[in-house]
Amino acid sequence: MAFARLSALLVLALGAVQINAAITKRVTCASGHVTANAACCVPALFPVVDKLQSDLFDGAECGEEAHSALRISFHDAIGFSIHGGKGGGADGSILAFNSTELQFHANGGIDDIVAGQFPVFKEIGFLTAGDFLHLAAAVGTANCPGAPRLEFKFGRPPPKAAAPDLTVPEPTDTVTAILERFADAGFAPEEAIALLSSHTIAAADVVDVTIPGTPFDSTAGTFDTQVFLEVLLKGTAFPGNGSQAGEVLSPLAGEMRLQSDFRLSQDPRTACFWQAMVNDQERMMSQFKAAMAKLQVLGQDTRKLIDCSDVRNAEPVNTKHRGPRSKQACAGIDVPYLKDPSRQKGVVE
Ligand code: HEM
Numbered sequence: 083m084a085f086a087r088l089s090a091l092l093v094l095a096l097g098a099v100q101i102n103a104a105i106t107k108r109v110t111c112a113s114g115h116v117t118a119n120a121a122c123c124v125p126a127l128f129p130v131v132d133k134l135q136s137d138l139f140d141g142a143e144c145g146e147e148a149h150s151a152l153r154i155s156f157h158d159a160i161g162f163s164i165h166g167g168k169g170g171g172a173d174g175s176i177l178a179f180n181s182t183e184l185q186f187h188a189n190g191g192i193d194d195i196v197a198g199q200f201p202v203f204k205e206i207g208f209l210t211a212g213d214f215l216h217l218a219a220a221v222g223t224a225n226c227p228g229a230p231r232l233e234f235k236f237g238r239p240p241p242k243a244a245a246p247d248l249t250v251p252e253p254t255d256t257v258t259a260i261l262e263r264f265a266d267a268g269f270a271p272e273e274a275i276a277l278l279s280s281h282t283i284a285a286a287d288v289v290d291v292t293i294p295g296t297p298f299d300s301t302a303g304t305f306d307t308q309v310f311l312e313v314l315l316k317g318t319a320f321p322g323n324g325s326q327a328g329e330v331l332s333p334l335a336g337e338m339r340l341q342s343d344f345r346l347s348q349d350p351r352t353a354c355f356w357q358a359m360v361n362d363q364e365r366m367m368s369q370f371k372a373a374m375a376k377l378q379v380l381g382q383d384t385r386k387l388i389d390c391s392d393v394r395n396a397e398p399v400n401t402k403h404r405g406p407r408s409k410q411a412c413a414g415i416d417v418p419y420l421k422d423p424s425r426q427k428g429v430v431e
Pocket residue numbers: 146149150152153156190191251252253254260277278280281283284285286287288289290328340342
């Protein structure tokens with residue numbers, strides 16, 4: 083039914099745009115915005131992006147809402163199995179069926195962003211929960227300096243049901259359990275590490291409730307490779323009220339290290355993928371973008387989706403990496419020693 087409505091909109095769209103076919107295939111919407119596909123004009127996606135920026139992201143900031151918009155896109159999409167029998171994937175079920183999915187232990191802390199997004203989702207009205215949630219992730223992530231521009235495919239049908247419990251990995255899980263869960267959703271170990279680039283713009287509220295907002299790296303407002311380095315540094319202390327479940331010693335005051343990130347950085351199946359990200363902004367950006375493109379259409383019939391990626395904000399500037407010497411679990415790749423005397427605490431060798 084959603085698709086029939088979309089087809090009707092498409093017909094309208096063709097009347098409303100000028101097609102500059104002579105030079106490129108791009109079209110100019112009646113609103114003056116330029117996009118690759120006329121179908122992206124009529125559902126008023128450009129105004130929606132403006133609304134997300136003002137109402138959700140405090141005016142295009144890379145703040146907690148942007149970070150959480152990325153996290154919730156993962157928790158929504160991963161409720162899927164390539165073998166069937168789980169949820170609908172990237173369908174917005176975590177928003178639409180929030181009263182069920184927010185009960186799941188792994189969704190701790192997601193309630194804030196659901197409460198933030200739900201009224202905006204309702205106000206916009208015409209987007210399905212899946213399109214809304216995954217557009218918000220693309221827009222919010224692009225607010226972070228260094229982040230790649232994530233794809234946005236338009237046209238997901240409304241979600242049919244809540245995802246079942248135990249699809250979202252927990253920081254207390256073993257590497258085997260984590261990699262098996264990713265594989266069950268269709269991701270190879272290298273793609274799982276690529277997705278964990280997200281922890282470069284991340285903080286924890288519920289792992290240790292005494293220190294909400296504790297970041298996973300020293301540059302949580304920047305989509306850089308710093309998290310891949312800092313997880314390798316020698317851990318020296320816990321940032322809050324001692325050791326919590328899913329947390330291991332962190333190298334820097336005010337920083338939290340997840341047990342899962344640390345174990346993945348040390349495990350022979352993933353250590354080289356982890357280490358290869360250090361100081362390789364291009365690799366991280368391209369691998370993260372590719373893995374996210376897959377994540378954001380999990381469980382969807384992509385033949386029925388339209389590429390409206392260019393409705394979202396422009397690419398922010400790249401950032402350079404910096405940081406002290408690291409512990410190398412992967413013998414094959416050399417992590418360069420980047421001198422920064424102010425940050426030598428926690429150095430291994
Ligand atoms: C092994 C898999 C993963 C585990 C165990 C994991 C675990 C966690 C935990 C425990 C938190 C902190 C929650 C809190 O205390 O508030 C967190 C935050 C976050 N995670 Fe993950 N995560 C995983 C993978 C991912 C992936 C694949 C993405 C996105 C593609 C992602 C994006 C984020 C973001 C952006 C935050 C920060 C949210 C904020 O600052 O508000 N995570 N993750």
